[in-house]
Amino acid sequence: MSEENLYTFENEAYRKTYWHTCSHVMAQAVKRLYPQVKLAIGPSIDSGWYYDFDADFSFTQEHLDAIEAEMKKICKEKLPLVRSEKPRAEAVAYMESLGEPYKVELINDLPEDAVISFYTQGEFTDLCAGPHLDSTGRIKANAFKLTQCCGAYWRGDSKRKMLQRIYGIAFPKKEELDEYLQKQEEARRRDHNKLGRELEYFTTVDVIGQGLPILLPKGARVIQTLQRWVEDEEEKRGYLLTKTPLLAKRELYKISGHWDHYLDGMFVLGDPHDETKECFALRPMTCPFQYQVYLNRARSYRDLPMRLGETSTLFRNEDSGEMHGLIRVRQFTISEGHIVLRPDQLEEEFKHCLDLAKYCLGTVGLLEDCTFRFSQWDPANPNNKYEGTAEQWNEAQEIMGRILDDLGVKYTVGFDEAAFYGPKLDIQYKNVFGKEDTLVTIQIDMLLAERFGMEYTDQNGQKVRPYIIHRTSLGCYERTLAYLIEKYAGALPLWMMPTQVRVLPITDRAHDYAQEIVDRLRDAGIRAESDYRSEKLGYKIREAQMQKIPYMLVVGDRDMENQTVSVRTRAGVDLGAMSVDDFRAKCRAEIDTKARD
Known part of the structure; x- marks a missing residue:
């Protein structure tokens, strides 16, 4: 300088x-x-x-x-x-x-x-x-x-x-x-913790608990839309769907190492220190459960890579001071997956994981604001945070570093930010106030396969330990929803919106025609509804705009006669009259291409 x-x-x-x-x-x-x-x-x-x-x-x-x-x-x-x-x-x-x-x-x-x-x-x-x-x-x-x-x-x-x-x-x-200060005022306007409640995406209730949000119908619909899309995309890319329990006996977590390294962050049912009584814990991650799918029978090198994906509900006992809306919670849902693979497949599969994450984040519009962090271990290993030898860690970090460099990923190094079993690539995102959290992770694991006795028979008939990649596609859905609300100030792209079209009949005579339009749009997979209240049209338009509904269809006597709709956008643009079929095709094109405004 x-x-x-x-x-x-x-x-x-x-x-x-x-x-x-x-x-x-x-x-x-x-x-x-x-x-x-x-x-x-x-x-x-x-x-x-x-x-x-x-x-x-x-x-x-x-x-x-x-x-x-x-x-x-x-x-x-x-x-x-x-x-x-x-x-x-x-x-x-x-x-x-x-x-x-x-x-x-x-x-x-x-x-x-x-x-x-x-x-x-x-x-x-x-x-x-x-x-x-x-x-x-x-x-x-x-x-x-x-x-x-x-x-x-x-x-x-x-x-x-x-x-x-x-x-x-x-x-x-x-x-x-x-x-x-002006930027901070804009940030407060976009803050999902305020805007998400005002738009009725989620709420929290004291008697339920901090960090345990209730997704209201709008928020639930957005997350369902994202989940279905991610699951379908993962299926296209060769992932096998699993569904595993939400809790397990402490013995499973002892095998995985989470009992030793993550106990303070877990919700435990029973006395964790009384070995004479059965003790369970809600799962903070899915990996030890999905490994059982691999272990269900003997595996050959021909079975690999095995890509396992699951929409997982997880539980983490976060400090109360860390709770924030949908970004930092104690129960959340995540697009979690694990790939069991041969060492020679590691580089290619890691690239595929990164490509999937970038595709998902890019499609929803968050990728352009993301940063990448190469999270590494601390060789001093304070408090025995990490497992494995220095040689294993150096090998894993060397491989990941080479992959990231080959892909041209611009990253910072996060010293002492690795998982206890391996280095990871963290895709980071900041909320409107500049607080950074991890949105997506891709981790290389060379240790847990040995803990679980995972092996496969190679081309020479020898038993060999596989490598594992832990990864997410879109990360935590609740956190993603929070960032989407903030990025778009509540006006999500059409394909994500819980209500995509609202039909506004001008007179009672147009009610049946309005319902006919709603039915035709719903038949095309478009989320439509009608507003039959006896309110002035201007009031109903403003209310729909306040709720960020992408399209309003005003229908009156002339529209019934011509079989048209008068189209307005939430931005206040009057698109004029068009046929119901033309409008339906326009919406479907936006939804199918996942277009952004």
């Missing part, structure tokens, strides 16, 4: 240093206004910063406005930030004297040889490794904003105290802040 860009927001290190300094300014403002509040942590993040506080009151918008005003004063005071270091005992005593128990805990948890540093600005001193700007005056007083306050468990542990987290954002220029 050129010298002139070192101290601009183009430089990520400078940008995060700027935001980190803002977090300290915010903490200083809070302590000035509310001295009794205790400080926790305040890092920079990908989109600004946050600071966690322990307060005996709830921060409201009025509090945030007051904190912002005090921050502006601190910026105008141009306080220098001065770094200092203290021995452990002195550092603990100092924070105890300030009445900051969370800082004391952080100091005590530092390694013995850690340098314990502090930053002071005016009367305020905070435990921090830095770096920081040299003065609070570097922060533009009219170009930052405190954006929200929410709950956050201390150190992310649901068993610890719930703190209050205040988020903020800042830029070098007010115009950049205004542009960012």
Whole structure:
């Protein structure tokens, strides 16, 4: 990077240093206004910063406005930030004297040889490794904003105290802040957690539980449409359909390794530690179940590759603080599949898996915004997260790296992001607020076949272990639906929409004709309905547009006489009159080609 860009927001290190300094300014403002509040942590993040506080009151918008005003004063005071270091005992005593128990805990948890540093600005001193700007005056007083306050468990542990987290954002220029806030407003408008509920795609109910959404008829229809399409596409590509149980005895998970590596993320029915009693667990993934299909009888090299696919319902005990609409849930449905293959088939089958994923994501319109992450292991293997030898891991990662390079896939490396049994390609997607999650994975597994005793007879009559690819086609359907709602602001492409056409009769005389049109459209596989309410036509058109229905067919006396329909789109475009057959053919062409608006 050129010298002139070192101290601009183009430089990520400078940008995060700027935001980190803002977090300290915010903490200083809070302590000035509310001295009794205790400080926790305040890092920079990908989109600004946050600071966690322990307060005996709830921060409201009025509090945030007051904190912002005090921050502006601190910026105008141009306080220098001065770094200092203290021995452990002195550092603990100092924070105890300030009445900051969370800082004391952080100091005590530092390694013995850690340098314990502090930053002071005016009367305020905070435990921090830095770096920081040299003065609070570097922060533009009219170009930052405190954006929200929410709950956050201390150190992310649901068993610890719930703190209050205040988020903020800042830029070098007010115009950049205004542009960012405008984009955030658009993001809130598209947020599936708001829009999906307003459009009645899903809801949540307290007595059912967090992370357990109810798909309403519209949402259920979209997911059914996607599932049927993916299952049909997989069948075309040689996949065998399976249907396996939703739970199993702990013994199955012990064989697979999930009991040792994933127990905290599972819903267990019974005492997991009492070996004298039967214990079951809901499945967090389908692989150990689908392997039983392969193990049902002896296999030859001629049987491979065996491509097994299933629309799987899975259960994962996510932390309550991680729940978010349809994106992060505890029960979800996934287009899961496993390919059992010979080593010489690995490269070709991996390519096929990637091609299928790209086809599915491209068809629904998400691929253009996806990124690719090559998730690898940590050779240090902390907490025994990974199984297998270094040689096995290096071989698997070398093969995957070569495949990705041959395919020209542009990827980043996700260190320590691999599954416990092998490396994977994660296809990543960001929601409207910039939070990234995995949409699709393709994993190479050289280990679990041995755990399950899976083998085949090769050309020489020898028993050989197969390789396995774990993969998804479209990933989690609930998460995909969330991203689709956000991408299209609820106006999904015609082929996905739960209601594709609404017929609007102008008078009671046109009711029978409207029903005839609905029947003819439904016979062609088009999801159509009529609105017979005694409301004004303009009201019914606006309501249909608000519900994002792609086409409205207005029918009156002239249409009955001419056997036509007057076609309007949800975008407000009047397409004029056309015959029912012509409109039906137009819809079918859009649906069959899975066209996007």
